Amino acid sequence: MNQYALILAGGSGTRFWPLSRDHRPKQLLNMFGEGTLLRQAIDRLDGLVPRQNIFILTNHLQEAEVRRQAHDIPVDNIISEPVRRDTAPAIALGIGLIKAADPHGVMLVIPSDQLIQDQDSFRTLMKAAMDTAAREKALVTVGIKPTWPCPSYGYIERGKEIHSAPGCSCREVIQFREKPDTATAAAYLSRGNFCWNAGMFVWSIPAVCEQLDKHCPELASFVEHVAESPAPQETIREEFPALTPVSIDFALMEHADRVLNMEATFDWDDVGSWISVANYLETHNKNTTNTDITVQDASGNIVFSQKGDKHVALLGVENLIVVETADAILIADKNKADEIKKIVNQLPDELR
Amino acid sequence: MNQYALILAGGSGTRFWPLSRDHRPKQLLNMFGEGTLLRQAIDRLDGLVPRQNIFILTNHLQEAEVRRQAHDIPVDNIISEPVRRDTAPAIALGIGLIKAADPHGVMLVIPSDQLIQDQDSFRTLMKAAMDTAAREKALVTVGIKPTWPCPSYGYIERGKEIHSAPGCSCREVIQFREKPDTATAAAYLSRGNFCWNAGMFVWSIPAVCEQLDKHCPELASFVEHVAESPAPQETIREEFPALTPVSIDFALMEHADRVLNMEATFDWDDVGSWISVANYLETHNKNTTNTDITVQDASGNIVFSQKGDKHVALLGVENLIVVETADAILIADKNKADEIKKIVNQLPDELR
Numbered sequence: 151m152n153q154y155a156l157i158l159a160g161g162s163g164t165r166f167w168p169l170s171r172d173h174r175p176k177q178l179l180n181m182f183g184e185g186t187l188l189r190q191a192i193d194r195l196d197g198l199v200p201r202q203n204i205f206i207l208t209n210h211l212q213e214a215e216v217r218r219q220a221h222d223i224p225v226d227n228i229i230s231e232p233v234r235r236d237t238a239p240a241i242a243l244g245i246g247l248i249k250a251a252d253p254h255g256v257m258l259v260i261p262s263d264q265l266i267q268d269q270d271s272f273r274t275l276m277k278a279a280m281d282t283a284a285r286e287k288a289l290v291t292v293g294i295k296p297t298w299p300c301p302s303y304g305y306i307e308r309g310k311e312i313h314s315a316p317g318c319s320c321r322e323v324i325q326f327r328e329k330p331d332t333a334t335a336a337a338y339l340s341r342g343n344f345c346w347n348a349g350m351f352v353w354s355i356p357a358v359c360e361q362l363d364k365h366c367p368e369l370a371s372f373v374e375h376v377a378e379s380p381a382p383q384e385t386i387r388e389e390f391p392a393l394t395p396v397s398i399d400f401a402l403m404e405h406a407d408r409v410l411n412m413e414a415t416f417d418w419d420d421v422g423s424w425i426s427v428a429n430y431l432e433t434h435n436k437n438t439t440n441t442d443i444t445v446q447d448a449s450g451n452i453v454f455s456q457k458g459d460k461h462v463a464l465l466g467v468e469n470l471i472v473v474e475t476a477d478a479i480l481i482a483d484k485n486k487a488d489e490i491k492k493i494v495n496q497l498p499d500e501l502r
Numbered sequence: 503m504n505q506y507a508l509i510l511a512g513g514s515g516t517r518f519w520p521l522s523r524d525h526r527p528k529q530l531l532n533m534f535g536e537g538t539l540l541r542q543a544i545d546r547l548d549g550l551v552p553r554q555n556i557f558i559l560t561n562h563l564q565e566a567e568v569r570r571q572a573h574d575i576p577v578d579n580i581i582s583e584p585v586r587r588d589t590a591p592a593i594a595l596g597i598g599l600i601k602a603a604d605p606h607g608v609m610l611v612i613p614s615d616q617l618i619q620d621q622d623s624f625r626t627l628m629k630a631a632m633d634t635a636a637r638e639k640a641l642v643t644v645g646i647k648p649t650w651p652c653p654s655y656g657y658i659e660r661g662k663e664i665h666s667a668p669g670c671s672c673r674e675v676i677q678f679r680e681k682p683d684t685a686t687a688a689a690y691l692s693r694g695n696f697c698w699n700a701g702m703f704v705w706s707i708p709a710v711c712e713q714l715d716k717h718c719p720e721l722a723s724f725v726e727h728v729a730e731s732p733a734p735q736e737t738i739r740e741e742f743p744a745l746t747p748v749s750i751d752f753a754l755m756e757h758a759d760r761v762l763n764m765e766a767t768f769d770w771d772d773v774g775s776w777i778s779v780a781n782y783l784e785t786h787n788k789n790t791t792n793t794d795i796t797v798q799d800a801s802g803n804i805v806f807s808q809k810g811d812k813h814v815a816l817l818g819v820e821n822l823i824v825v826e827t828a829d830a831i832l833i834a835d836k837n838k839a840d841e842i843k844k845i846v847n848q849l850p851d852e853l854r
Contacts, residue, residue, distance in 0.1 A: 167815075168815070444849055446848065459829075460829065460830065461520075461830040461849075461853055462830070462833070463519075463831070463832045463833070463845045463849070464834075465833070465835060465838050465841060465845050466837070467822065467835055472833060477813060479814045479824070480814075480817070481817070481819055482819065485818070486817050486818040489818070490817060493796055496798065497813075498794075498813075
């Protein structure tokens with residue numbers, strides 16, 4: 151059983167402006183002093199998937215930086231999507247490339263913009279997931295145990311247990327649930343058998359192709375064309391733009407015959423905003439920061455300096471987000487962290 | 503009648519941190535895009551006092567930058583005080599140097615840290631003040647018509663009119679009043695014959711020396727030593743540190759036999775804090791700034807970028823002072839503008 155991974159690294163992201171830009175979204179930022187999220191995602195596959203079996207999907211704005219950061223991945227394994235077409239076409243593209251390499255392989259699909267620190271647990275669980283995917287001919291999802299009734303995630307309802315080993319709880323999926331309202335999410339949590347859908351999938355090429363044939367003929371045909379093409383890049387450039395933009399959950403997972411869920415035993419953070427980043431910064435006198443600060447009557451502020459070399463003094467201010475880069479400074483009310491995109495929409499092009 | 507000027511440029515200033523530093527206080531900053539306050543003070547004397555008759559007092563921390571900015575003033579006319587000794591010894595030092603040049607000269611004493619934009623009115627009034635000082639053998643002060651009951655200025659009570667010409671009201675001084683409380687200041691304003699003491703003085707050398715002989719023998723003796731010394735810099739270095747630190751108001755003006763006051767016809771601002779600076783910045787969408795900003799739900803903020811090349815985005819924040827330099831950023835509540843020195847006290851030495 152050959153193992154492959156498809157890393158999705160084409161997401162845009164304006165929530166981390168001014169650190170993030172069109173050409174440098176969240177996954178390409180080093181916010182935690184341990185490499186960028188993309189670099190961490192690649193290194194997390196050490197011992198799980200050989201480098202030459204890792205494929206990375208990105209887009210033209212970010213391609214140069216992705217290639218720089220993923221310098222140890224074969225150049226032909228990094229593909230720039232001709233246009234954005236949501237996750238189902240993107241993942242189908244990866245399936246096609248991997249099928250060309252090994253029509254019997256098992257593959258992981260993982261996002262590149264999540265922070266996972268417990269590498270060992272990640273590898274243990276993913277190994278188990280790949281074994282399960284190969285053995286059960288099922289599409290396997292990885293679920294995150296929810297810690298609060300978050301309304302902006304998708305949820306997965308878990309059913310009958312398939313097998314259980316220490317640190318590995320595998321259950322059948324009853325249903326995918328799209329982003330609920332907070333009350334519904336709270337009900338999910340109280341029922342105890344719901345997890346967050348973290349967008350990580352594990353399957354064998356035969357299993358996923360069979361399901362695509364059955365439920366997504368357009369994508370199944372695209373996968374075949376890519377897999378059999380003598381010039382896959384060209385086939386992608388020609389056919390990809392015509393695919394219907396739809397999420398993999400909606401196109402495939404919700405309809406698939408057999409979907410399993412494995413509960414993550416590792417930590418997980420999708421680092422949705424500066425508020426999340428603050429959890430990983432040092433605390434200094436009731437404020438969190440990655441640079442030297444001096445404070446007077448100031449608390450609850452998040453201060454981030456791109457190079458960490460700017461001294462920031464805070465006087466009589468509370469709950470601000472302060473982010474400094476070579477050309478810009480953001481000062482935002484912490485309660486408006488999700489509205490940073492409103493600012494970005496107003497910016498001159500060269501600052502986006 | 504030869505005309506001289508003594509520019510006092512030794513003041514420290516922490517209220518404009520991080521723009522101001524120990525070696526670069528308010529008077530050496532270019533906050534208004536029209537040169538530093540010191541440079542403006544020098545240029546304001548054009549047509550009033552020849553360059554070779556201008557003397558500048560500074561201190562060792564700021565001397566290099568003062569010399570750079572005052573490149574057109576004779577090098578021997580720029581003196582670095584060996585130690586800080588308040589205004590009376592500093593002014594006596596200048597009187598000694600000017601007396602050596604011309605024992606019958608008339609001199610202006612002017613601070614270097616005030617903003618005056620109406621140059622023509624300044625020159626007209628100062629010319630009249632020098633004529634009056636020469637003719638009346640009096641010590642002449644320049645008063646600023648108060649616009650609000652400010653408790654942090656000294657006040658001058660004006661009495662009988664000496665002469666009046668269009669744009670030139672000269673009265674006898676009844677009394678100097680030290681910094682009053684706000685209620686007292688309000689009473690002064692309602693009485694109508696009080697003005698702010700702006701620390702600008704005009705007198706002839708014979709007149710001021712006669713008054714120093716009578717009321718400040720220590721300073722009178724120091725003036726003589728400097729004036730008669732073959733090596734005045736050396737005399738200053740030896741004798742200046744021993745002088746009693748005291749203000750010119752307290753040492754001389756309050757006791758002098760004949761003090762007159764001329765009311766300023768020019769605009770005047772002592773630029774006491776970033777709040778004052780904001781009056782001279784451009785307004786952008788309810789905020790004031792010297793750089794490009796983008797705002798969303800933000801108002802009343804003051805944004806200052808040292809080089810004016812940093813883009814600042816404000817989201818959901820109000821009444822902040824944001825100041826950016828190459829090595830530091832200050833973010834302060836506007837209501838705490840006067841407490842910036844508290845922050846400066848906590849800073850590492852290299853940032854002061």
